[in-house]
Amino acid sequence: MSSSFRVDFLQGLKDCLPIMFAVAFFGMLFGATGVNNGLTFWQTLGSSAAVFAGASQFVFLELYNQQVPVWLVLLTVFAVNFRHFLYSASVGRHLDQFNWVQKYFGFFFLSDPAFAASEQKAEQGKLTPAYYFGYASSLYPVWLIVTALGAYMGNLITDPNALGMDMLLSIYFLALLMGFRSRPNWLTVVLASAVVSAIVYKWLGAPWHITLGALAGIVLAAAIGKPTPSEYGGAADV
Amino acid sequence: MFEFFVAPGNAGNVWLIILLTGVVTYITRSGGYLVLSRFKNLHPRAEAALEAVPGAVLVTLVLPSLLENGSLEVVAMGAALVASLRLSPIWVLAIGMVIVIGGRAAGF
Structure with a gap:
């Protein structure tokens, strides 16, 4: 293992530390919710191990309890996770240093925070596999351990809100969101997504506000995004 | 197999459902790259x-x-x-x- 690999890996791990606390809260909540909703300890842990995506795991629990057909469970999980489709499309542009094993192994760990960190790293310079795995795959064992803890303790977590745990991830995502403010049309995109997301949230409810809100901003960005002159070798005609 | 997918209530197959939700999640996490890597040059609007x-x-x-x-x-x-x-x-x-x-x- 080269020293630059270690430096990058540790940098990724270090950047990931604050997010581990937020993830710990959601993982414990999922563990506790799982065993209180008809899953066994091992099934709850198995869901975290196979899926590794909090929102869709909660959706799975909800639908599993309502005894809906499997195809509907899978379709819903797909829709809830559609933002990850956008993540891999976007991050895919920064993977020149990854071989195909690193790419396809790495996609398994492409969570919300891992995506945001990867985009930021690519903006600052180069996204290396070492940094990516230092950040993205470090969350995986944490996710499993806290799921197990939550499932083991069940109802013991009485008032996580007093500790503000429900706000932790939101504040962190807000900070990450602001980190992208120098991108073209950022404010327009964010406002469009926010408005549509709020309407969908009130009208259809979670988790549809994520996919539909995000799509609104992205479609708008495509509609107003003008090619920069450099992309046409200085001969832009618009 | 058809029964498994369309009949409501599949408590006996919970492990299979868990596995399938994992597969669906992985498809979304790699799918965007798979689709986009087919294009050599991205249209500026796609880039935006x-x-x-x-x-x-x-x-x-x-x-x-x-x-x-x-x-x-x-x-x-x-x-x-x-x-x-x-x-x-x-x-x-x-x-x-x-x-x-x-x-x-x-x-x-």
């Missing part, structure tokens, strides 16, 4: 759309905490927003959390 992904998605993850909560949370998020203009995410998180925890302890 991809540039917009972080902002467009992150704001939708933040929004519910503002819609669901009271004024304390809005104040905390506002302070975090201002702090994020100057400080790194860790400090933004610290400031926001101090306001939330302190405010809730004080009964707001």
Whole structure:
């Protein structure tokens, strides 16, 4: 293992530390919710191990309890996770240093925070596999351990809100969101997504506000995004 | 097999459902790359759309905490927003959390 690999890996791990606390809260909540909703300890842990995506795991629990057909469970999980489709499309542009094993192994760990960190790293310079795995795959064992803890303790977590745990991830995502403010049309995109997301949230409810809100901003960005002159070798005609 | 997918209630197959939700999740996480890597050059509009992904998605993850909560949370998020203009995410998180925890302890 080269020293630059270690430096990058540790940098990724270090950047990931604050997010581990937020993830710990959601993982414990999922563990506790799982065993209180008809899953066994091992099934709850198995869901975290196979899926590794909090929102869709909660959706799975909800639908599993309502005894809906499997195809509907899978379709819903797909829709809830559609933002990850956008993540891999976007991050895919920064993977020149990854071989195909690193790419396809790495996609398994492409969570919300891992995506945001990867985009930021690519903006600052180069996204290396070492940094990516230092950040993205470090969350995986944490996710499993806290799921197990939550499932083991069940109802013991009485008032996580007093500790503000429900706000932790939101504040962190807000900070990450602001980190992208120098991108073209950022404010327009964010406002469009926010408005549509709020309407969908009130009208259809979670988790549809994520996919539909995000799509609104992205479609708008495509509609107003003008090619920069450099992309046409200085001969832009618009 | 058909029964398994369309019949409501599949408690006996919970492990298979868990595995399938994992597969579906992985398909979304690799699918965007798989589709886009087929194109040598991206259309500028596609490029603009991809540039917009972080902002467009992150704001939708933040929004519910503002819609669901009271004024304390809005104040905390506002302070975090201002702090994020100057400080790194860790400090933004610290400031926001101090306001939330302190405010809730004080009964707001």
